[in-house]
Amino acid sequence: MTSAKGKTTSSELNPRTTRYEFLGPPGALAICIGTPVVMYAMYFGCAEEYGGCPPPQVDWAAVASALTSWSWWRGLWDTQAASLYLAYYAFVVVSWYLLPGKYVQGLPMRNGQVKTYKVNAFATLLLLFGISAGVLWRHGPQPFTIIYEKWVGLLTASTLMSFALALGCYLASFRDGALLALGGNSGNFIYDFFIGRELNPSIGSLDLKSFNELRPGLMLWALVDIAMACTQAVRRGGHVTDSMWLVVLFQCWYVADALYNESAVFTTMDITSDGFGFMLALAITIEPFLYSLQARYLVFNPTELGPVYTAMILAVNLLGYYIFRAANGEKNDFRNGRNPKNLQYITTESGRKLLTSGWWGRSRHPNYMGDLLMALAWSLPTGFNTPLTYFYVIYFTILLVHRQQRDDEACRKKYGKDWEKYKSIVPWRIVPCLY
Ligand SMILES: NC(=O)C1=CN([C@@H]2O[C@H](COP(=O)(O)OP(=O)(O)OC[C@H]3O[C@@H](n4cnc5c(N)ncnc54)[C@H](OP(=O)(O)O)[C@@H]3O)[C@@H](O)[C@H]2O)C=CC1
Numbered sequence: 001m002t003s004a005k006g007k008t009t010s011s012e013l014n015p016r017t018t019r020y021e022f023l024g025p026p027g028a029l030a031i032c033i034g035t036p037v038v039m040y041a042m043y044f045g046c047a048e049e050y051g052g053c054p055p056p057q058v059d060w061a062a063v064a065s066a067l068t069s070w071s072w073w074r075g076l077w078d079t080q081a082a083s084l085y086l087a088y089y090a091f092v093v094v095s096w097y098l099l100p101g102k103y104v105q106g107l108p109m110r111n112g113q114v115k116t117y118k119v120n121a122f123a124t125l126l127l128l129f130g131i132s133a134g135v136l137w138r139h140g141p142q143p144f145t146i147i148y149e150k151w152v153g154l155l156t157a158s159t160l161m162s163f164a165l166a167l168g169c170y171l172a173s174f175r176d177g178a179l180l181a182l183g184g185n186s187g188n189f190i191y192d193f194f195i196g197r198e199l200n201p202s203i204g205s206l207d208l209k210s211f212n213e214l215r216p217g218l219m220l221w222a223l224v225d226i227a228m229a230c231t232q233a234v235r236r237g238g239h240v241t242d243s244m245w246l247v248v249l250f251q252c253w254y255v256a257d258a259l260y261n262e263s264a265v266f267t268t269m270d271i272t273s274d275g276f277g278f279m280l281a282l283a284i285t286i287e288p289f290l291y292s293l294q295a296r297y298l299v300f301n302p303t304e305l306g307p308v309y310t311a312m313i314l315a316v317n318l319l320g321y322y323i324f325r326a327a328n329g330e331k332n333d334f335r336n337g338r339n340p341k342n343l344q345y346i347t348t349e350s351g352r353k354l355l356t357s358g359w360w361g362r363s364r365h366p367n368y369m370g371d372l373l374m375a376l377a378w379s380l381p382t383g384f385n386t387p388l389t390y391f392y393v394i395y396f397t398i399l400l401v402h403r404q405q406r407d408d409e410a411c412r413k414k415y416g417k418d419w420e421k422y423k424s425i426v427p428w429r430i431v432p433c434l435y
């Protein structure tokens with residue numbers, strides 16, 4: 001319940017009424033610790049310096065010895081890598097500030113205010129690509145190999161940045177006037193730190209949540225992919241395998257599409273309802289250092305696919321992208337008052353409409369289906385020598401199924417019995433006839 005002045009009432013933020021997600025504080029703690037552990041494990045368990053992907057045999061005594069020695073933990077830190085990472089992050093912030101861009105408004109918040117966002121992420125990506133092309137033209141692929149060589153140091157720097165962002169925003173959320181996220185102030189530090197206590201933490205006009213969800217992580221993902229291709233080229237006399245070309249082009253395309261459609265993010269649940277906590281702050285680390293696993297694997301496992309397999313994998317990615325873009329575009333158009341295909345819909349008591357034909361008549365998240373097909377297309381070029389390069393597909397399936405369940409609950413609260421009516425018309429959650 002919100003008072004007439006749009007202020008959040010104490011009953012609305014009553015910690016005792018917070019409905020836990022992610023299994024509450026124990027789940028939040030497990031993810032806070034587990035995600036960085038998985039990120040490092042996906043490196044040490046899939047790296048040529050450590051025996052391959054995965055190593056044919058693991059000396060567990062040596063692993064135990066390393067984990068109990070301070071020098072090993074100290075070795076995760078690399079000052080040069082951290083400096084490189086901070087310089088990159090500063091580039092993304094300065095580009096946001098200096099590059100021109102249009103200003104778009106987000107959805108009204110529960111206090112009645114509307115945030116304005118500067119949209120120039122795609123311009124920043126083009127600048128990054130331009131700088132990379134210039135370096136490649138002048139110095140060749142060699143300079144980019146530092147990202148492959150300094151992987152652990154860069155991962156550590158990014159993980160610490162995620163932690164610093166989340167802790168800084170958590171502490172700042174106790175100031176007067178901070179608009180809190182309804183689900184992120186249970187009173188339990190671990191849970192609120194993970195989920196995010198403040199809805200839209202900002203520094204001046206820089207919205208930290210949308211900035212960090214979209215920019216430093218996705219752009220570094222593209223840069224890491226390019227660096228992996230360059231590292232493979234340096235090792236193979238300038239030749240890049242068709243499998244590497246596929247992975248790098250697919251993923252750079254995905255990043256470019258996301259940043260080109262930056263405005264569409266401002267209506268996602270992350271922006272409209274989730275607080276900015278460690279979960280979303282991890283985006284700046286998960287996107288570049290987990291999503292680029294296939295490209296890193298292909299550096300030391302250069303796989304030649306040949307034209308037939310290349311065409312088949314290309315077809316899978318194109319189909320996935322078509323579904324992803326068509327479904328997201330259909331809903332974004334509809335939410336912006338356009339219905340060029342005269343799609344059918346139901347009008348809910350709240351006045352908002354829900355599509356019941358087209359892609360959103362086939363399932364409740366057809367866009368997820370497209371995204372998952374693309375995730376598969378990114379793994380197929382690595383062949384079938386190891387399940388580790390399919391980790392993203394598995395992780396992403398779990399993430400999207402959980403996200404679908406969270407979104408279903410949010411829509412049930414938003415639309416009540418109209419959502420039940422919609423679910424009777426559209427029974428499939430993601431993949432028609434499957435789930
Ligand atoms: N690569 C990655 O790591 C990730 C990628 N993604 C991708 O992000 C994209 C966005 O996903 P997500 O943010 O989960 O949200 P969705 O794009 O799935 O949209 C869900 C929202 O759309 C609205 N909606 C639901 N059904 C209908 C309907 N029938 N007609 C009109 N509006 C409807 C509801 O909001 P309302 O009614 O309030 O408008 C609902 O909350 C997806 O393509 C997903 O694949 C997401 C997470 C991670």
Ligand SMILES: CC(C)=CCC[C@@H](C)[C@H]1CC=C2C3=C(CC[C@@]21C)[C@@]1(C)CC[C@H](O)C(C)(C)[C@@H]1CC3
Nearest residue numbers: 031035213214257258265268270279280282283286
């Ligand atoms: C449990 C845990 C550690 C969760 C972290 C999840 C995040 C990595 C993702 C949550 C929602 C995301 C989105 C994208 C990337 C991953 C995260 C941050 C996204 C920016 C990818 C590109 C898409 O086109 C998108 C813009 C629609 C998408 C928005 C959601």
